[in-house]
Amino acid sequence: CLRFAVGLAAAVVVYSPAVAQPPDVPASDTQPTRIEADLYSQLARMQQQIDELKNVSAAPAPIYDFAPMPHCEPKPEKPKFPTVRLTGFFQADAVYFDQDATNIAAVGDAQDGADFRRARLAAVGQAWDNVSYQLEMDFAFPGRPNFMDVWLDVDDVIGSNNLRIGQFRQPFGMDGLTSVKEMTFLERGLPFAFLPFRQIGAALYGNHKDELATWAISAFRYPTDVYGGNVGDNGGYGMATRLTGLMINNDDGNGLVHVGGGFSFIDPANDKFQFRNQPEVFVGEDGGGVLAGTNPKLAPFADTGEIDARNASLFSAELAGSCGSFYAQSEAIYAQVDQLAGPMLSFSGAYAYCGYFLTGEKRPYNGKAGVFGTVTPTKSVGKEGGIGAWEVATRYSHVDLSDKNINGGRLNNITAGLNWYLNPHTKFQFNYIYSMLNAQAGAGPVPVSAAGVGDSEAGIYAMRAQVDF
Amino acid sequence: CLRFAVGLAAAVVVYSPAVAQPPDVPASDTQPTRIEADLYSQLARMQQQIDELKNVSAAPAPIYDFAPMPHCEPKPEKPKFPTVRLTGFFQADAVYFDQDATNIAAVGDAQDGADFRRARLAAVGQAWDNVSYQLEMDFAFPGRPNFMDVWLDVDDVIGSNNLRIGQFRQPFGMDGLTSVKEMTFLERGLPFAFLPFRQIGAALYGNHKDELATWAISAFRYPTDVYGGNVGDNGGYGMATRLTGLMINNDDGNGLVHVGGGFSFIDPANDKFQFRNQPEVFVGEDGGGVLAGTNPKLAPFADTGEIDARNASLFSAELAGSCGSFYAQSEAIYAQVDQLAGPMLSFSGAYAYCGYFLTGEKRPYNGKAGVFGTVTPTKSVGKEGGIGAWEVATRYSHVDLSDKNINGGRLNNITAGLNWYLNPHTKFQFNYIYSMLNAQAGAGPVPVSAAGVGDSEAGIYAMRAQVDF
């Protein structure tokens, strides 16, 4: 409103119209007739009106004494903070298993099913100009509702770095730090088994001003339960750090190479570790309201069981890149576990995958976090009249949880994926996972029966509907 | 702001004012005097000012370079989607039981108590112009928090029909599809025992363009647990369909007759069914923080226990109508269960109820869903100075869960209800339920002791406070 008034005033002032008055000639030279004098008088009155218009326009404040402004939302007078926004998402999965007999003997008869893999609500916002927060709960994972990202951030604590306090994903691993809403496949790769992931603690993190590099270091209690707590006098501490950089960073996403590395040292409460993972898919049924009869949850295909150990050191290396509609990401993780009453253990895992958008989109890079970001279809399904974004992708991943006295098994997965992004907030995903397990005889959780020792295979068909807001 | 400017421009343009200039006569005919020429010059300058006003009005864009617009909220530039709204409601109940001795022997000593029957929070919104979603959790029902409506809808998938994916109330039964916020009595009628209700799956649904009919068909996993999951290789699938129409539909709610029917076929996971129901009221205490001593939950009055069965077919018929402040609704449901090692079973249930608004309101009909809708008091309590809406209602309902080798009991309820709607979002409800149970001797959960065999009665006084937002 004011904008128009001010603009009006400015435009009028620019032209500096003269005030109506008799021409600048000697009064004795020409005498206006009575009619002409009256005309001058009227002109002066009209000029006065225009001047009033100008005054009204140039001094908007008094205007607001005249009347309320019912058709404009008034500028909020109340304090700007705290701000809060409700966000969330859910993933509804359907999964079908095709196991060979050895695989069934090794991990049990995996049941077909449908389930919500994740369903989250979060409050996010600013508590103050330099303090942001998130309070996120997951309602789908056993332990419901689980603490997810529950933290407060104070900006610019040391230089332009931020301090984060609460529960959050510890800075270790590119896959682990990629948002679960933005994953190319249904689940993270098999080496996810090693990650400290969400723990309660504090971190300092920042990035290069041109977003060419990121760094982070954290200290935390370990292992944090699903409600964000950990106790234990005998250890229970860990630290993690991650550094990433862009080696090549051509504009427009045409040519980008990311490298990164991480390290984590963990002294667990109660001197116990356990590493395990499902075959990059999960489906389960839990809680009351249904009649039992089958194993309600998919068992881990590889599982070390409890290991009595003083501490563990984790190392990770990342290499990723994109060029046009093609992108690729890979990571290797190595874990060294110092057993209490046994030899030093070495476990490892790695994955590599690539994706290509058939419809021409690019996978953007999130330079603040050092991970790939959200895909936005060029033309969404709906009023835009598009077909959304279509992506094909494939992944190889591997984890070896067997070493010396621990027989957790070796698991290799090959996955083919097809993703259909209807719009930036809705997608359907289809994965075919060919999972190859090598189980060793031993005291560990896998295999569940002796007939499962050796190589076995499972084919897994899975699909997902996801919406976020 | 622009509106004013554009309007101004339009108004001025309509009048096409002439530019100030000498009259259109031959120059030789009359020569203006020097004074008169000066007047023309001044008129021209004034006209120039007015023209500038017009230009300013007609070309608003450059205006915004001059100044910010602090008193108008700028039009949001960011994407319109996703949208999100936080909604929810809760129901606080107090219940008193008056059982005869046989009834206590049959179902246990039902304890008086107070409880939150339902307490829900939901995020609802649009993920895109053609994709809507809901993520709703209930915090009051055992299993807390439970998945309620958690789905995404894609509009106009086949013709003008919508596709729904996730967990939702399956299209079967008018009572079951009526919102729990809008029920005439505290609970749905006894035949609710048979409904598949909320399951994880997909549905296609739509309605006649004038909302004279609705249709829906769905496929789902069965039985879905309280967290939206189901697994099982041996079955675990179901389908449901419902069709409704208006036979009479006079405007203004004066004369409406609804008919409908539904069918559902279910092949349950693990070949197990169980049908049961409380006496149209529920109160309980659960979880920690209190000292035990009494049975903390109201037992079902009728309960088949687990039935080993291949599948079940469900049939429903609906008849409802309204005229002025009076309305009535009835439904019959028939279930045929194919036992694994026993004869075919037949169970059935029915209810009929009517309501009347003493304060003159009408019960609106929701033509998109084929159910009755929300009551809005003519004059709410508060600033409107009204007494809200007052409604009396009565219901008879029946369920027979005994057949052949299954002794689930026969239950008949008569209910008198009084509802006080303070405003469209707050109501108090009072129910007196006279519950008549006929329990047969058998291996089922009811009766809990032999002394409970035969006819027994319970009088139940219940009240509820409800608020929704």
Add this chain to the structure above:
Amino acid sequence: CLRFAVGLAAAVVVYSPAVAQPPDVPASDTQPTRIEADLYSQLARMQQQIDELKNVSAAPAPIYDFAPMPHCEPKPEKPKFPTVRLTGFFQADAVYFDQDATNIAAVGDAQDGADFRRARLAAVGQAWDNVSYQLEMDFAFPGRPNFMDVWLDVDDVIGSNNLRIGQFRQPFGMDGLTSVKEMTFLERGLPFAFLPFRQIGAALYGNHKDELATWAISAFRYPTDVYGGNVGDNGGYGMATRLTGLMINNDDGNGLVHVGGGFSFIDPANDKFQFRNQPEVFVGEDGGGVLAGTNPKLAPFADTGEIDARNASLFSAELAGSCGSFYAQSEAIYAQVDQLAGPMLSFSGAYAYCGYFLTGEKRPYNGKAGVFGTVTPTKSVGKEGGIGAWEVATRYSHVDLSDKNINGGRLNNITAGLNWYLNPHTKFQFNYIYSMLNAQAGAGPVPVSAAGVGDSEAGIYAMRAQVDF
């Protein structure tokens, strides 16, 4: 927008410009020349334009037919109610214990740890002009999520008093009614053990029009579980009342003296009571996802165990005051328990504490609730360039849970606190608690082993990060 238009019209009208016309002289006296007549004609046309400007300004409604108003948010036309706002907060704690040997024998080896003490989300708003509500859940406390404040309020039910229905903190005790977000120390004082606190029921409450006094009376079911329910035919009812007043109330917070008292009578369901408390700190780990090995929760230091009793009467007295940056609060609670098969029991507790703001802030008094309110730093950390508010505080508190046949223990705590309020919504708290336990030999939960009988000490270091929104 309209504001400008109306303002323009008003300004123009004030000056009542004359319409352009020949001077008011007899027509026969002076005849305008043809040129002059034309000038009048032009003036008239220009005046007509200005009049049009006026008309456009004075009659804004038709303007909106010309064009949409894309730069102003239109005034919302939809109903004003219900309103809803998402609020919440969380507290992340880290705690370290330093127990002597007797204390470890008395209460177990308390484990160091980190945990979310509270994490809450709430929907609050108005369902109608005279009906407000809250639906709050806590996700951190065992039993998650727990019902917190879940109620509806109807305004002006008897005079200007409000009626509250649902679960809420019963009106008894100043400490108990102070918001957990605004506590000076990490936890409420030891006498909190006796409070009915949150129960399901109804209350009538109000305050003096100048906020010089508050009153409240309530009836409720007892004990209400973590989900807001209670059942039981044998009792299960309670009532509470509280009255507070300001003896001295100088403006500007310079000199305020608060006195108050409360009474509660409780006939518990199942004739059972239990009083207990942790040493004003709590840390725990619970639920799955972690490997066990230590006692996951801090045990109560004083605990009566279950007492079979008919009823209990509770009495409280409050005295508090503030002067400038200094404030103090104290409370004494006396409980009399009528045992079923034993003598009448008397338990008691008291606390007193004071706080002082080093940075000059005052602790405001909430005259509507009769408790101290929220601290707002004079200059917050961030763009305001301040250091926030810094507060030092100390508390002594005591509870005696041993009487006659009940050996719950006597606990005395001395606490030193330092609070740093970064801004009105973010704070860090540091507490050192010196806890002195006197445990008697007996059948109660404390001590857990005979070596714990007698006096023992524990030093507790605790810190908290809190953000609210």
